[in-house]
Amino acid sequence: MSTADPTRTTALTYRTAVDTDVPALVALVESAYRGDASRVGWTTEADYLGGQRTDERGVREVIATPDSTLLVVERDGDLVACCHLEHRGDHAYFGMFAVRPGLQGGGLGKQIMAEAERRVREQWDAKEMRMTVVSVREELIAYYERRGYRRTGELSPFPYGDERFGIPRRAGLAFELLVKQL
Template identity: 55%
Template structure:
């Protein structure tokens, strides 16, 4: 994936990032890729306020991956002690399966080490997403055994289509510690 360029998002990027994340996870457009949550959650996955908060927060970054100046992927990094939280990870549904996600994750890992000296990446994934969890495990993440409740009633995270959603926590050492 040498044709990808990376940069930190700015406030001007917020609308495009919201569109990318929504297209990767919700609605019919998300079904073009394999990361869809459309059968688990309806409604929005994120909004401009949430993305703008990530962009503006100290100790965090929203990393963008672009190809020929077009946004094709993004991820959030947030310093939490010696661990970097990895989230808001999205790749355009029409570009999924081509290595962008793996390349972006590798870049995020390197950025967490360079920016904060992070010794691990941590993330949460909806427990019912076994295919996605398996993909992360192939990339060195391990399920920690910790589970976190899904924020039922907070429509900023979507409208659940089932009553058993929860998050599993995954973690992997950064490349600097492997």
């Protein structure tokens, strides 16, 4: 990654991830959610979860999944964000959303989400976008609500004991389903 000014407003480019992107994507996702580096941005999960958010095997599985796209977002060739889109019948799933921590809070995420929603409508004729968010992440859930997503109250258990999803630092974690009509 270059050391160019991260506040510049050059247009974003979007492409599908390939295998050679995997190490950089893992680093991006980890930096946005875990450890001290994640505290630069506002999406950190470091207070709730330790350990890893993803690994190379997990990212490769996402890339290889049929009806799935791991979208790489670049600015002047620099990786600035990513998100996973998966076609699931009449809806699409949105996940693995990460924006470089130093670039969070400036509208980049909003722009990327709008592009992701446009793509799933046009490519898959998806009528709804769904995502799951750790239920204690009130600030993050509020962000998605401002983007038109609604809380369903539908919870699924956090996979305690499966360190591929992180090491919980508190009890009572669950995933809440959020949905948006497209």
